[in-house]
Amino acid sequence: MSMKGLRRFVEAVEIPPPPPPADELCEFCRAVAGSAHGHVVDTEKRALLCSCRPCYLLFAHDSGRYRAVPDRYLAGTRLSAGEWEGLGIPVGSAFFLVGEHGTSAFYPSPAGATECLLNLDAWQALRERYPLLTTALPEVEAVLVRDGECFLVPVDVCYQLVGLVRTHWKGFDGGTEAHQRIDEFFAAIRARAHG
Ligand SMILES: [Zn+2]
Numbered sequence: 001m002s003m004k005g006l007r008r009f010v011e012a013v014e015i016p017p018p019p020p021p022a023d024e025l026c027e028f029c030r031a032v033a034g035s036a037h038g039h040v041v042d043t044e045k046r047a048l049l050c051s052c053r054p055c056y057l058l059f060a061h062d063s064g065r066y067r068a069v070p071d072r073y074l075a076g077t078r079l080s081a082g083e084w085e086g087l088g089i090p091v092g093s094a095f096f097l098v099g100e101h102g103t104s105a106f107y108p109s110p111a112g113a114t115e116c117l118l119n120l121d122a123w124q125a126l127r128e129r130y131p132l133l134t135t136a137l138p139e140v141e142a143v144l145v146r147d148g149e150c151f152l153v154p155v156d157v158c159y160q161l162v163g164l165v166r167t168h169w170k171g172f173d174g175g176t177e178a179h180q181r182i183d184e185f186f187a188a189i190r191a192r193a194h195g
Pocket residue numbers: 026027028029030031051052053054055056
């Protein structure tokens with residue numbers, strides 16, 4: 001290549017714009033998904049995939065391996081302290097996921113989502129009493145409970161809560177900031193569920 005050719009080559013190179021953060025790219029087609037994107041569950045890996053709108057719509061109402069997470073919030077059920085204790089969960093808030101092998105319970109902890117043993121008989125009795133607990137679509141929706149207050153939420157909301165706890169929880173009791181952020185998080189869910 002002559003010097004002239006090299007120069008033209010060098011001049012033609014443009015510095016590309018910085019790529020958007022990885023979590024804003026669609027994990028199916030690599031298009032920019034934007035900050036308020038939807039998610040698709042890979043039910044084989046139990047993983048959440050960030051998704052642009054067209055890819056999200058491709059998997060809406062799908063019941064195969066990939067399923068779009070619906071944007072549905074419901075509230076209106078409150079468990080008594082005794083009902084909650086009957087489930088055998090050692091903390092005040094947890095979420096329940098329905099999968100192929102039945103219901104699993106998890107609670108957010110500084111180490112991430114921690115699975116806990118669930119008294120299945122007590123859970124079944126509550127499901128018969130409260131229709132909200134039977135409404136979650138497998139894999140893509142969850143029942144989230146805090147101090148007895150039950151919400152049906154998109155499953156990605158539970159992972160947001162897990163991330164919030166992992167990032168902000170300090171020491172044994174979490175600290176003021178963590179509790180304030182968790183309160184705000186639940187206030188937003190409540191507003192969505194009733195609005
Ligand atoms: Zn896409």
